Amino acid sequence: MKTQQRKTSFFLTFFILFLFWVIFSGKFDSFHLSLGVISCFLVIWITSDLLLVTPDMAKFIRLFMGFTLYIPWLIWQIVLSSIHMIPIILSPEIEKKINPRIIKIKSRVRDEVGLVTFANSITLTPGTITVAANIHGDMTIHAIDDECAASLPGDMGEKIAKLFAD
Amino acid sequence: MILPIDLIVLVLVIVSAVAAITVKDLLSASVMLGAYSFLLCLLWTVMGAVDVAFTEATVGAGVSTVFCVSAIFHTTRRTKD
Amino acid sequence: MELIETVKHMFLFIAAKANYWTYVILLMVGLYAMIAKNNLVKKIVGMTIFQTAVILFYVSIGYKKDASIPIVMHGSGHGHAADAAIRAADYINPLPHVLMLTAIVVGVATLGVALALAIKVYKEYGSLEEDEIHKQLRSR
Amino acid sequence: MDNLILYSAIVLAILMAIPLYRAVIGPTVLDRFMGVSAIGTQTTVLLIMIGFMYHRVDMFIDIALAYALLNFISVLAASRYFHKQKGLTEEIKS
């Protein structure tokens, strides 16, 4: 990594961590803020290679904007599928309503962040669970009934693919 | 005002403690110990002991179950009682 | 009318002492596991329950009804003159919390030592059951 | 409003019995883990409700945050255990 990129990455990481510190702390006197700066340096020094923020500023901003648009949609999706689960759980003959199955899908995303986002979104939506996922985009999914199984990859896959397309 | 929650949680604590020593599987026993510590944290919060509850939260959720699982990993899960 | 009064009285009596009864039950559950269970890890689990019952007892004697948590509400951060209004009855007794806070962390450290002992015993005898270990010890 | 928080806290505390039931009887160990993590989530909400009852919410949020961050470590450890112990005949028997 070049020096310039490393510098950008460092500043982004520092900014994010310090934002979290301020939200946690809620004290704005100089003593606590300086403690926050020291703590952020300490955390970056310990976990320098763990929290990898992308060194490219433009890509970071694009991802950030994409996520702010994606998360409300995801929450709406969670609400819809939770409501879809209610009659299944409350029905008197529960074993007729469900039809658990394991399906395999292929995602177009090759990015690690994108794949993990996709897998976690699938698991967060009630009715589908990611059983396995690998870096090549193969995913194994456990779905509780036909409707949930038919909804994949669907809109979610499209949105993720658009978000992480280079 | 807070007393009803206290009484309900006390019942749950006894149930999980009895379950922790009666299950016939050591991994299950350590899991039930985790549930027991969650409920204890709740009980201490009800009593207003926030620092104690915080300690129990970090210890019970983060460390003690992991210790038990890693010890069972090197010994065995079977138990006669 | 008298019946309702009696029931209310009973409920208050139970509510005042139910915590102590629970601690006694937990203490006995832990003690029983330590005495009668055959497995070493079960004994360790019993020891943890025993310990937490004692800790629960200590914390509960510090509780005061309608009092706040033991973090003093302060206007100025420095507090030279602002403390005239602090009344001890408004805050829960902090002393048992201090004693028991350290006890929990020491408890988890001793849990680690006990589990290390269990691993050592398993390596030596190939079993965690007390009677099998005794049998092996006798046959030596 | 205080009454609403109190009653919802009581209802939530009673609801905690159901995951605990699953954790106590659960046929496999994994069921127990599932029940315990559900208990953890409900505890997180209940802690903040208790904070409202003491009128000092800001002091109780930290505990809930610690739970949110640490609740899954034990599940990961158990998953690790099942990855590494390939035989798992013990699992099927119980």
Place this chain on the structure above:
Amino acid sequence: MKILGKITILLCGGLLLFFTSDFPDFGDANSPASTHLSPYFIEHTLEDTAVPNVVTSVLADYRGYDTMFETTVILTAGLACFLLLKIPTKEVKQRYYRHEPTGVTLRIEGDRYPDKSAVFTRIDSTWVPSDMIINFTCRILISFIQIFALYVVAHGHHSPGGGFQGGVLLGASVILFAISGNLRAAIKQFGEKTAALFGAAGVFIYVGTAALCLALGENFLNYSALAPLLGTDRIMARSHGILSVEIGVAVAVMAVMIWIYYNLSSAGKQDEGL
């Protein structure tokens, strides 16, 4: 044994249940435990130490000796775990290596192991491929757990928290790293000797702060003596002294938790494990 145990617990439990009627009621403000010493702590904590959280001020200041020896006890527990399980690394007879381009696993016996190689990587005997989702999420979360832990240590004065909680959180973050990746990577980052040294260093920070007060001409653990060093008044000096002590406790607890985890999860080999 079971019958004897049942009789014992029935007797003990009956006696204890009988005598609970003599205890003060639950929530009694006038119980003996709450009337003698603790009102002093609550009423004087702000004017003595400028710390609103009474638990922290009692823990680190009024009863500082107690906490100092508790920290020592925790260090001793870590040491006991280490001494109980210690195995010389020489006893590990065989090692497994994986040839990265082809994915072949090799088992090598004897003493001559390839140390550093471009294509061979050392793996556990019970190796499983690492999971992408778990790895990625843990990698993101570890930083946040650590910043939260440092916040907890630094703000023990104003909200619940302090050295013990922050230390356990820091330890949990390293344990999470060891669980999500493998144990050897964690040991490479934060070794066993480092853990032992940090444990001792934490106790040393505690005792050193106290001894500095002694050197400056006041009592052991009387942090007011630090005022000329810190350039503040005597009350704020107590507050800062408490912070330094909490940092010591946090370092010691973190190191000991990690140390115990290393020993337990590798059964003393410090090499491969859960």
Place this chain on the structure above:
Amino acid sequence: MTVYISGLLIVGGLFFFLIGSIGMIRLPDFYSRLHAAGIIDTMGLLLSMSGLALLILSDFNLGNILSALKIILIVVFIYLTSPTATHAIVDAGIRAGLKPWSKK
């Protein structure tokens, strides 16, 4: 006004907690029970936490805004950790050889 909305949200959260809990008991096997546990972790938590955050914000000052942000952070962290835990536990079940329940 906000107080009533937050009350409604909290009650909705409790309803989803109830649904998830019932599902955890009624569904036939481990894998399908996890779907019910997912409702507790996502929907119940989201609704009740947003209700509580709104309740804090009914008294509007800087400290309360930060408290509400912290509550939102709890939701964010649980949304990160809960799917990971679910994935890990499903993976463990598959490796343990636990067969999924199916209709025939």
